[in-house]
Amino acid sequence: MVLSSAPPKGQADVPQRRRIKDKSSKMGAPLAFMSPFLLLFAIFFLLPIGYAIYESLLQIKVSGLGIGPNSTTTQFAGLANYAKVLANASFISGVGRVLEFGIVQVPIMLILATTLALLLDSASVYLKRFFRLVFFLPYGIPGVIAAILWSFLYLPGLSPIVSILKGVGFGSINFLGIHSVLWSIANIVTWEYTGYNMLIIYAGLQAIPQSLYEAARIDGASEIQVAFRIKIPLVVSSLVLTAVFSIIGTLQLFSEPQVLRSVTTNISSSFTPNLLAYTKAFVENNPNFAAAAAVVLAVGTFILSFGFLKLVQRRALSEVEV
Amino acid sequence: MSIAPPIAPERQRAPFRKSSILAMAFMFVMATYFLLPAYWLVISSTKGPTQLYASQGLWISGFKLFSNLSGLFSYNGGIYLQWIINTVLYAGIGAAVATLISALAGYGLSKYNFKGKELIFSIILGGVLVPGTALALPLYLLLAKVHLTNTYWSVLIPAFVSPFGVFLARVYAGAAIPNELIEAGRIDGASEFKIFRTIAFRIMSPALVTIFLFQFVAIWNNFFLPLVMLSNQKLYPVTLGLYSWDNQYGQAPQLISYVVLGSLISVIPLVIAFLSLQRFWRSGLTAGSVKL
Structure with a gap:
């Protein structure tokens, strides 16, 4: 993404004359402008990260029977919590589950979003404004409410979908089964975010100068060729942006499975890594393990999204500049 | 809004091409997918708890919107x-x-x-x-x-x-x-x-x-x-x-x-x-x- 790109030259130029004359405004003014943000950023971003690392290095030791105020002591544990997290079968299977989810759901959603954006940008589709509004609508519905809504649509007896499918002859399909429930969650996430991703890609498409298409059409390119040869390569940066945010969202999956737990027992309290961390911290009262799990997850997310970014950036650059 | 590219789409619009019909069909299927849950929510908000389970999900049955409203805001x-x-x-x-x-x-x-x-x-x-x-x-x-x-x-x-x-x-x-x-x-x-x-x-x-x-x-x-x-x-x-x-x-x-x-x-x-x-x-x- 933007992380490695140099700042646009010349934007930040304060004329030389002033820089030499007035030293205090050189540091003073920008610091004054940035200090409210930097202060809050330090307290609510950097400090929690530091504190999570600190907590993850401690553990609570119980002495005697564990009764009474002085029966527990907190001591330094080194990397013991990390060892426990990485050896925890629930954590590992949770990570595996969200990875499986991501490998299937993210490409489906992005292909769908790209297709819709290309169609909206093409000449073959009418009622563009209407479709754009409709596709974007689910993003205006908070994730928890979307999950509650879909939980009703999955529930036999309540759901018109289940009864219609039964009427058409599909039998009674169980959306909340032990294997199907993961994909039912994938459907909720796809429903929520396809339109948002479509809009990002569509914004990229709209920024392409029309003259590029004209040149291609004079050369006799079909609309599909234009889409694959010109449009998609030119919105690669938007696609990367959507992919990175989708990867982050997938690994952090929490609200949708948490909400669906009220309608099915097939989602365990360790279904996703975040659910496990939540359970450890608030149900089992083990904040140290939870902190270590949160750190592992955050580092993993960062490596994966950053790595993806670097990988694609290099390839995209070499392709576009040919 | 000034977003739609002003001339290009008009110029090459040939009505009722085969690709256009296919594309529109796909767009309507997707629109149904995105709208259906919202539609169900609107319909269901007019039902009481028993009708929610007992009635067909896609149509109104027993209009209870106002009692739901007063219940919601007083609960x-x-x-x-x-x-x-x-x-x-x-x-x-x-x-x-x-x-x-x-x-x-x-x-x-x-x-x-x-x-x-x-x-x-x-x-x-x-x-x-x-x-x-x-x-x-x-x-x-x-x-x-x-x-x-x-x-x-x-x-x-x-x-x-x-x-x-x-x-x-x-x-x-x-x-x-x-x-x-x-x-x-x-x-x-x-x-x-x-x-x-x-x-x-x-x-x-x-x-x-x-x-x-x-x-x-x-x-x-x-x-x-x-x-x-x-x-x-x-x-x-x-x-x-x-x-x-x-x-x-x-x-x-x-x-x-x-x-x-x-x-x-x-x-x-x-x-x-x-x-x-x-x-x-x-x-x-x-x-x-x-x-x-």
């Missing part, structure tokens, strides 16, 4: 209204303050040169990649130490920080505010802050609407932070409140109708605001990917 001492007010406060104040702070920081990063500027910007951008849920848990542990959990502040203040907002503000300030204008202000003897307030802030206003929207929706959508921070029901945002009702059908079966109607009412203002301000989303998203 548990009218706590639903409190949740709505809380949500508006969290999202409205949170997003307004975040926008202001981001505008200041973005302007500072864009229009001044100083040591360590790029390092600071990189760290802030790293913040965009740090997921909110990863921060919520340690933030809870931290605030528990200073006894600030289960307060308005514990949900409100973290929302003031928007690394993405700073990023957008910087990009926009860099592209839209001419340095000559700032220089002219200085020659006229205006202070740096006055230049920001009278010149920069006004020029940046389209970007600020975008930042406000993004942050507003982010706060409205945030579930994990209030879930871990708040135990007092009176402080809940509406999402958390409806979630808590969603887990109580066993004790109070009528709640299912309140959750359905409550969900519908809570999303109506957001959806309207959101769809009518769509062009601001687009401008923000374009700025975001242009710089990529």
